Amino acid sequence: MLLLGANQAFGQKNDDKKVAFLADVHLQDVYADLGEEEFKGIYNPQNGKYATIRTMKAQIYSTRLFNENYFAFHEALREVVSQGIKIVVLPGDFSDDGQPMNLSALNTILSEFSEAYGLRFYLTTGNHDPVTAAGSPGGKFDFMGPGGKPQALVSDRSFLRDNLPTDLPVAFSDQIAYGGYADVLEQLGAFGFYPSEKDLYWTHPFEVLDYEGYNFQESKKNAALANRYFDVSPTDSLPDLSYLVEPVEGIWLLGIDANVYFPVEGTDVYKGSSVGFNLAKSHKSHQLKWIKEIAVEAKKRGKTLVSFSHYPLVEFNDGSDVLLKRTFGPNRFQLARSPLPAISTAYADAGIKVHVAGHMHINDTGIFTSEIGNTLVNVQVPSLAAYPPAFKVLTFGQPSKIKVETHRLQEVRGMDEFFPLYTMEHDHLKEQKDTSIWKKDILSAHTYLSYTSHHLKELVRLRFIPSDWPEGHAGQLLSLNGLELAYWALLQNHDDRNEFLTNRSLGSKSLKQLTKTLRKQGVERSSLANMSGLELITAFYFIKNGDQLAKKDMDGSNWATAVHLMQTIARLTPGQNEAFAHFMVNFAQIFTAMAEDTPSDHFLIDLQEGVVEDLY
Incomplete structure (x- = not known):
């Protein structure tokens, strides 16, 4: 304790x-003692205890840690x-x-x-x-067992399903109902x-x-x-x-x-x-x-x-x-x-x-x-x-x-207690050539805030984009960087925009004109060029989940660049045959709405007036 x-x-x-x-x-x-010999969890050599934890893969695909x-x-x-x-x-x-x-x-x-x-x-x-x-009846199919392998733990056989992990035998305990x-x-x-x-x-x-x-x-x-x-x-x-x-x-x-x-x-x-x-x-x-x-x-x-x-x-x-x-x-x-x-x-x-x-x-x-x-x-x-x-x-x-x-919560004592066990799991997934393997750099996090940030990034990459985003539009956005998106958004003709998406031609003359335009707007070309489509989508989830708190965590210059880019896209008037442009305008309007919101960090609620006042 x-x-x-x-x-x-x-x-x-x-x-x-x-x-x-x-x-x-x-x-x-x-560190639950289930009183069952068949499931003790996984032995943690750091403290000599058996840990009753879920796999990192289970955490990465969930909207929460376990x-x-x-x-x-x-x-x-x-x-x-x-x-x-x-x-x-x-x-x-x-x-x-x-x-x-x-x-x-x-x-x-x-x-x-x-x-x-x-x-x-x-x-x-x-x-x-x-x-x-x-x-x-209840249970989970992804507790971590010996060797970092997933193991099902259920209250009784009625909760079993097809396609269970086969590395380790199913364990039973009424404590998981x-x-x-x-x-x-x-x-x-x-x-x-x-x-x-x-x-x-x-x-x-x-x-x-x-x-x-x-x-x-x-x-x-x-x-x-x-x-x-x-x-x-x-x-x-x-x-x-x-x-x-x-x-x-x-x-x-x-x-x-x-x-x-x-x-x-x-x-x-x-x-x-x-x-x-x-x-x-x-x-x-x-x-x-x-x-x-x-x-x-x-x-x-x-x-x-x-x-x-x-x-x-x-x-x-x-x-x-x-x-x-x-x-x-x-x-x-x-x-x-x-x-x-x-x-x-x-x-x-x-x-x-x-x-x-x-x-x-x-x-x-x-x-x-x-x-x-x-x-x-x-x-x-x-x-x-x-x-x-x-x-x-x-x-x-x-x-x-x-x-x-x-x-x-920044510093959390004990947050890295299971990192060696996750390393064992990662090694197992590599051996299995798992195509949905999580990035090991999450284990380099030194603070709980950093750790949860890594978790959200992986959640976006491995779950949210594949499940929530229209595949064609997501693929198009992921293939573009911020500079290409800025150029595309500044084109006045919808045929020119469609042609650019097809051939991605950004010649020296176009690049020079774009640089001049961006300089007038106070935007660094390099900042846009270094911003991938994935980073833009991830920034959206950070601001959606964190609101004012997320603005503190993202690089100030990069965040300002992302907001400027999305404000530019939001002003587009797409043509009839511009499905991607219609999608991006909607996405940009959602993004900018979430970037400009009611105070959510430190604020005062006036019950009589029905207003919220920012205390920063």
């Missing part, structure tokens, strides 16, 4: 007007302690997939930090916890899902809202899972673990369980949709009525109400949802998860002014104002398991104002 030294915990100011939000921790117990985030979570909690913060919210996906081994590990960590430093944790559910409403609501409550109920004597007030949607008559013992009795079900069909009902808590005087935290589950045909299993409020508004209609009551009560009593959920309440693509759908298709860029305007309207008009969310693994601030003038600010918290690794702190100081600060 990586706790602070005792002397570091003393002398810290206890600030009960600050709340830390740590989203999408996705905790996996990397292993190093274990250490990042500890680091973030130590940082929270060092700042004197006592209240910590985990808005969903606090575990890998709600498995018993990981829920138990999270319980241990939260309990230790609670006991050692007085931290008070408030959790809400995510699409990964629980994956299914009740416990069900999907836990359900009951399992989450059994391990983590004390962290917000049930009332605590330390709370000034706690309630849930299925009891009368009675602030004056609040009684802890009565609340504890009413909080039993059996009292928190709603009907989903004439024969079935499911839990809703939403709750309202007042941890300290004046602050109301509203945890909304927006998970929506549907029956799996031919089974009694209800599986999560991962969509969020686009479905929750209709499938959990009882919540909106409850939220309206809470908002009225909060205003009446002078409480500052902040809702939190795993899922966002405002679109997170900087107004580009329609353009993304037109350019890449409706099933790309997780557009189903982006709240529709009607959804944002419903919750804004219900009285929510500030909502904190995770789920998307991005840093962003969204502002939505309904037709009747109600403004909702959605604070999107990045994941600790992906780029950019960070958490947010909300400070409730001035009346009607909330300060939001983003704290980045």
Whole structure:
């Protein structure tokens, strides 16, 4: 356990007007004892332990890390302690997939930090916890086994599939099954899902809202899972673990369980949709009525109400949802998860002014104002398991104002603990002549920020471009550098643009004229020439995921060059037969929209005016 030294915990100011939000921790117990001889994990000679980790290949193809985030979570909690913060919210996906081994590990960590430093944790559910409403078979097919080879670990044979790794035998453990609501409550109920004597007030949607008559013992009795079900069909009902808590005087935290589950045909299993409020508004209609009551009560009593959920309440693509759908298709860029305007309207008009969310693994601030003038600010918290690794702190100081600060994880102790094991895996993949092998330079990262940056670059190269981008247009863009794109974009005639894409002729006269034009625009020719199409696409994903944080991480000159290039392309008027030009104009408009966004690093939310002010 990586706790602070005792002397570091003393002398810290206890600030009960600050709340830390740590989203999408996705905790996996990397040193789990499964009590099974057939699967111990892989032996780590650095510390003499068996590591229960996933392969680097599995991480590279995922939107999140599975292993190093274990250490990042500890680091973030130590940082929270060092700042004197006592209240910590985990808005969903606090575990890998709600498995018993990981829920138990999270319980241990939260309990230790609670006991050692007085931290008070408030959790809400995510699409990964629980994956299914009740416990069900589960497993992963890419744990790392001896020799760096992939090994399947499943709860039972019903979870097996075709095309499993054949290097090592399948291992079994009930600790890798999907836990359900009951399992989450059994391990983590004390962290917000049930009332605590330390709370000034706690309630849930299925009891009368009675602030004056609040009684802890009565609340504890009413909080039993059996009292928190709603009907989903004439024969079935499911839990809703939403709750309202007042941890300290004046602050109301509203945890909304927006998970929506549907029956799996031919089974009694209800599986999560991962969509969020686009479905929750209709499938959990009882919540909106409850939220309206809470908002009225909060205003009446002078409480500052902040809702939190795993899922966002405002679109997170900087107004580009329609353009993304037109350019890449409706099933790309997780557009189903982006709240529709009607959804944002419903919750804004219900009285929510500030909502904190995770789920998307991005840093962003969204502002939505309904037709009747109600403004909702959605604070999107990045994941600790992906780029950019960070958490947010909300400070409730001035009346009607909330300060939001983003704290980045740079140094993470233990993050390189498994690097020798990944080297072993890489050697195995080379021997197998794996065509989708990851680049080994990720293991040269000296900071967690650098490590997650490498992860995103490989994710873009190996997964996002092949799966999300139209093959022909992606191939064309990847074959061009920035200088060629600039020349192409400055051509006035669509026939000339098409001809250039065919023969790529950039003669000395053209190059001289282009250089002159670029010099007038303040752009270095060499900067464009050194920018590949892949780097341009990668820069797009960095700004999409990191927003203001990404601008700090990218080379200032190169970033300015990329923005200038995309602004130039966005102004093009393509001809009828210019499919690539139409695609690039759309892409450039999306790129530039995401490059000019609402403050998302350090900023102030004015609840009365409904505005966000940059504090830099």
